[in-house]
Amino acid sequence: MALLQLRSVSKIYHLGGEEIRALDDVTLDIGTGEFVSIIGPSGSGKSTLMHILGCLDTPSHGTVTLDGIPVQQATARELAHVRNRKIGFVFQFFNLLPKLNVVQNVELPMIYAGIGGRERRRRAEHALDLVEMGHRLKNRPSQLSGGQQQRVAIARALVNDPKIIFADEPTGNLDTHTGEVILSLFRRLSEEGRTIIIVTHNPEIAAVTPRRIEIRNGKIAERVDERLAGLDRAAAQSQSGPAPSSA
Amino acid sequence: MSLWNAIAVGLKEIWAHKFRSLLTMLGIILGVSSLVAMNALVQGMENGARESLVAVGGLAKVRVEAQPVPVEQRHMRDLAVGLTMNDVHALRNSAPEAVKISPEMRMDGMNPTLAANGKTYRTFMTSGVWPIQAELMEHKIGHGRMFTEFDDEQARNVVVIGTGIRDELFGKPEDTGEPVIPLGRTMTINGYPFTIIGMFEHYESEQDRKARELREQEQRTRQAAGVTNSASGPQRSRGYGGGGRRGGFAFWIKNNTVYMPLNTMWMKMKSGQTNISAIPTLNNIEIRVADPDRINEALTQIRNVLMITHRGIEDFSFRTQEDWADQISTFISAARISGGLIAGISLLVGGIGIMNIMLASISERIREIGIRKAVGAEDIEVFIQILIESTVIAVIGGLVGLATSFGLIQLIRAVTPTDNAPVVTLGSMGLAFAASVTIGVLAGLIPAFRASRMNVIQALRYD
Structure with a gap:
């Protein structure tokens, strides 16, 4: 059974009596160890898909199964628990708490997991070593560059050893060079066997991931738009072999 | 978390x-x-x-006072005897709720004149009482002794005074700088000589005590510095009322106590008066009840006894401290x-x-x-x-x-x-x-x- 299973998932919003189908009958499997990008234009529903995949939201219809646990009917409390243990988030705007220093920010998910102080510190330092931020433990987020902040955020996402890491436009707020560094960090994590899902509209990122899912008008597109997925560029740069196919 | x-x-x-x-x-x-x-x-x-x-006896103290015959019993006025020693004896025998009883007989007329040491002082109250009165009124002997039942039987001319009287006649220790204890000195009351055999403690409120101690300390430091006279100006009496303190008034009254044995008052101070009767007539009877929480029962019992000795004429009333407490x-x-x-x-x-x-x-x-x-x-x-x-x-x-x-x-x-x-x-x-x-x-x-x-x-x- 796949790590993440979506069956006929729909998300319907009601805005002033008008029904908006942000997601329309989406069925999707993502297996352990996959490195996936979710692409699509603004308003396509890719954020909604990520919220449902990331257990931040529940679908209106359909079933979502994460690591064997059905989460479509879960209470807010159960969702919080799943987010804490099975999911790590990386956001476009880093979303570090400005009043906490680097190591405290990384410890945050473990506080809610009920892990003791000494163990928390040990694991936070280990996660920060993984993203090469082990030397800035006591710094405040405001004292770090964007790339450094994003690496701390990745350490925070890793620290509870989650099943899946979600990254929402992780390079959207970084310059090209730093973005590449972050992207290669994700590739390295993927090579270590972690399941990573990146939501992006940046073709250069989509080009890196072996699998791309394109959302169009709330549905999964039959064929991935090559320009959007950065495949044209990838093909132009390296003529070697066919590009990996879409879902 | x-x-x-x-x-x-x-x-x-x-x-x-x-x-x-x-x-x-x-x-x-x-x-x-x-x-x-x-x-x-x-x-x-x-x-x-x-x-x-508490300084005037607390809630357990009841005073029985003589009272004019009520209107509906005016026709029996001639039978009304007032408070007498008969009542005291009857209460002692028949009212177990009244655990301590002391008759009190006051000097007739206006303020009696006390004189000693070449000074005179018109006090407002001089009473003949039983020795137990000291206990009833929460008095404590500071120097000498309280008179005894033997002194009472013999109708001896002895008095026990409060420190207020001492201050007026013999001087304040604060002014003289040494303790003033007039034991054995003679004091006349309306001209009759009495021997002072005891003096009560000085009573004062907690606040007054602290103020006095502070004053004494200042005086000591001033003396140490070589300053003899205090800066408060010429000597003067500040008048009644203990410096105008309302709370201190009860203490001031208590310090102005003059007690002599009841029989002395009766036989020496009242003999030869025109309106005297064969049975000693009292001004009031001080009583301590067994339990202030059962004061109603106690009052009923005392009233029942007194109604018999007074032949049904209610020419007495009770004064409790309940009102004050309330x-x-x-x-x-x-x-x-x-x-x-x-x-x-x-x-x-x-x-x-x-x-x-x-x-x-x-x-x-x-x-x-x-x-x-x-x-x-x-x-x-x-x-x-x-x-x-x-x-x-x-x-x-x-x-x-x-x-x-x-x-x-x-x-x-x-x-x-x-x-x-x-x-x-x-x-x-x-x-x-x-x-x-x-x-x-x-x-x-x-x-x-x-x-x-x-x-x-x-x-x-x-x-």
């Missing part, structure tokens, strides 16, 4: 907004300190009032309520301040709450965190308020000196602190509920 973590987060939040937190706490600080200070002042007043009450209670509870109201409003305002600041705090931390929820904080954990933050503000405010209350008491004492020293009780401190914590929790409820119900996705997008 553990409690310590939540408290640490709360403290960090407060530290991050020091000035804002201080302003928020101010309401609680003022509320707590005013509650404690008010309570201390009222407690001081109550202690002072109760002190005076007045104290009424006054004290009124003071408590008004003080408590002020402090309560202040605490309420403080609570509103906390709620206001917590609402402001959560709306500037929407994103933080979103992040915490995204990484796995449950609603209840966010709820508790906000609640603890508001409680921490209230607890710190409460503790600072307790410390401030002592300063406030000093300030109030400096501005309006009262008879009675404020007494800070542990109970009032506990109450004030508990109130501040309760208010902190209540003020945090609504903000905490709002924070916990925030939508994760919207909170994460908020900026």
Whole structure:
């Protein structure tokens, strides 16, 4: 059974009596160890898909199964628990708490997991070593560059050893060079066997991931738009072999 | 999230907004300190009032007084005997609720004139009593002895005086600089010579005692510095009333006591008077009842006995200290309520301040709450965190308020000196602190509920 299973998932919003189908009958499997990008234009529903995949939201219809646990009917409390243990988030705007220093920010998910102080510190330092931020433990987020902040955020996402890491436009707020560094960090994590899902509209990122899912008008597109997925560029740069196919 | 973590987060939040937190706490600080200070002042007043009450015998003391024959019994006026020694004997034999009884016979006419040591003093009351009267009126012998039943039987010319009489006739120890104990000296009462065989202790309120000790200390330091005369100007009598202190009045009266044996009063001071009867007539009978809580039963019993000796004519009445005690209670509870109201409003305002600041705090931390929820904080954990933050503000405010209350008491004492020293009780401190914590929790409820119900996705997008 796949790590993440979506069956006929729909998300319907009601805005002033008008029904908006942000997601329309989406069925999707993502297996352990996959490195996936979710692409699509603004308003396509890719954020909604990520919220449902990331257990931040529940679908209106359909079933979502994460690591064997059905989460479509879960209470807010159960969702919080799943987010804490099975999911790590990386956001476009880093979303570090400005009043906490680097190591405290990384410890945050473990506080809610009920892990003791000494163990928390040990694991936070280990996660920060993984993203090469082990030397800035006591710094405040405001004292770090964007790339450094994003690496701390990745350490925070890793620290509870989650099943899946979600990254929402992780390079959207970084310059090209730093973005590449972050992207290669994700590739390295993927090579270590972690399941990573990146939501992006940046073709250069989509080009890196072996699998791309394109959302169009709330549905999964039959064929991935090559320009959007950065495949044209990838093909132009390296003529070697066919590009990996879409879902 | 553990409690310590939540408290640490709360403290960090407060530290991050020091000035804002201080302003928020101010309401609680003022509320707590005013509650404690008010309570201390009222407690001081109550202690002072109760002190005076105890000084005149407490609640267990009942005075039976002679009274004109009531209107409906006027036709039997000739049969009315008034209070006599017969009543005293009857009560001793038949009223077990009256555990201590002392007859009291006063000097007739205007203020008797006391003279000794070349000075005269017109006191307002001189009484012939049984020795047990000293016990009934909570007197304590300071020097010499109380007269005995033998002195009474022999109708000896002996007196026991209070220190007020000593001060007037023999001088104050404060002025002479050495103890003045006129034991064995002769004093005349309306010209009849008496030997002073005992002197009571000097009675004073707690506050007066402290003031006197302070004065003495100052005098000692002045003497050490070589200054002999005090700076208060020429010697003078400051008149009746013990320096105008209302609370000290009971003590002043008590210090002006002159007791002689009952028989001395009857046989030496009243013999040869025209309206004298065969049975000694008394002014009143002092009684101590067994239990102040059963004073009604005791009064009924005493009344029943006296109605027999008085042949059904009710020419006597009871004076208890209940009215006084009631007045104290009424006054004290009124003071408590008004003080408590002020402090309560202040605490309420403080609570509103906390709620206001917590609402402001959560709306500037929407994103933080979103992040915490995204990484796995449950609603209840966010709820508790906000609640603890508001409680921490209230607890710190409460503790600072307790410390401030002592300063406030000093300030109030400096501005309006009262008879009675404020007494800070542990109970009032506990109450004030508990109130501040309760208010902190209540003020945090609504903000905490709002924070916990925030939508994760919207909170994460908020900026």
